[in-house]
Amino acid sequence: MDKDKIDKKDHILDVAEKVFSELGFDGASTRMISGEAGVNMAMLNYYFGSKEGLFLAIFERKISSFRALLQNIGNDESMSAWDKLDKCIDNYIERIIVNNCFHKLINRELSLNKRWSLSDKITEILMVNVLELKKIIDEGIATGVFNGDIDVPLVISTIFGTKNFIINMPQLSSLILAHDIRDEKFMEEELKPRVKTYMKRLLKAYLVNENDNSK
Amino acid sequence: MDKDKIDKKDHILDVAEKVFSELGFDGASTRMISGEAGVNMAMLNYYFGSKEGLFLAIFERKISSFRALLQNIGNDESMSAWDKLDKCIDNYIERIIVNNCFHKLINRELSLNKRWSLSDKITEILMVNVLELKKIIDEGIATGVFNGDIDVPLVISTIFGTKNFIINMPQLSSLILAHDIRDEKFMEEELKPRVKTYMKRLLKAYLVNENDNSK
């Protein structure tokens, strides 16, 4: 049936996403993926054409589900720039942590920057987030809620960079945080709200700082 | 001669560092590296034993030159915590940007987290930086220069994360910054000082913020 077929493809994609995120594109073999998924090797090519096709399919799937989510969050007229940013951060942290193995994949692929068409596609998607953030901050500056002489591009780099660091370098961030961040419970109940409040306080301090740029 | 041999080994390491940082460990082949370095394939095994040995040798070389550099910066008694942090950031940004292709390598290796012994070694090295930062911040809190209710581990994550983001995802950060960050001139003359001042302002705002934690 159609449903079974979709389920099977989805199952393969689930497994492949995990294996790719653990071993990287070149490090993962089609034999390993098919083996772990419990399907015949030839099925990968049958369904996805090639190893790269399988890789791309992982992104297609996630990206299409992203697109729906992240549009039109910043278009609410009734909110202040700060409230929007607040909400934006909550949404973002939430989404990242749920899909953290996929985000590892994204980061590695972007850092590697082979497969240009894929990199471009990922960049394009991520830029939607970036631009949304930028719009909110710019609006905050325009309405005087935020300081005028802040470095918007670098603020954005900080927001994305901080979460990337935590998600992508788990051993290091685990040491720094003195907890294993791969512990589901700690991640969900403690780290998530903690990162949210931290990000907001950090941004508030920088964005609405009364002081001028002394030095 | 001995000197020639060392030079040749160093040359191979230079090339290998570049190729590995571009293609990843699995993506780079020994043939490609030896070809690009202009040496016979067997030389890699002759000098370094194996592909992994070559990989490790890259880290040994860089790490040993790191160790010398990064010790005893925070032990100056005459400086305030803030001045130390200031100097620390300057040093750090400077070092990262010069070795940016090596840092790509580090990040990918840490994110991939195969080859545990190497990951542990890298983590250990990076932790020296982390602990130095932590010490300075803790001291600042103790002396009342910094706010008491700040999230030290996450501040550290922000410092490392922000630079990682810029270095590791060049396409994305280039778009955000509206400049190609692979442009040497822009990097050196504009981005470097800009990141330094940004980091200091950001940290100052958060660390010495007079406000309490309202929400």
Add this chain to the structure above:
DNA sequence: ATACACTAATCAATCGTTTGATTAATTTTG
């Protein structure tokens, strides 16, 4: 001449992919 530096040729292993055959499911036909 003995130790070292270096090379071309070759190794088994593994890679991603393709094949041809077989079974399961669906559609078409009588």
Add this chain to the structure above:
DNA sequence: CAAAATTAATCAAACGATTGATTAGTGTAT
């Protein structure tokens, strides 16, 4: 509705190519 024809799904086996590594041998300098 049942038989036949067609398509989709699955498989084991094998493909050529490439991988990292090794060998056996050639120079070369001390």
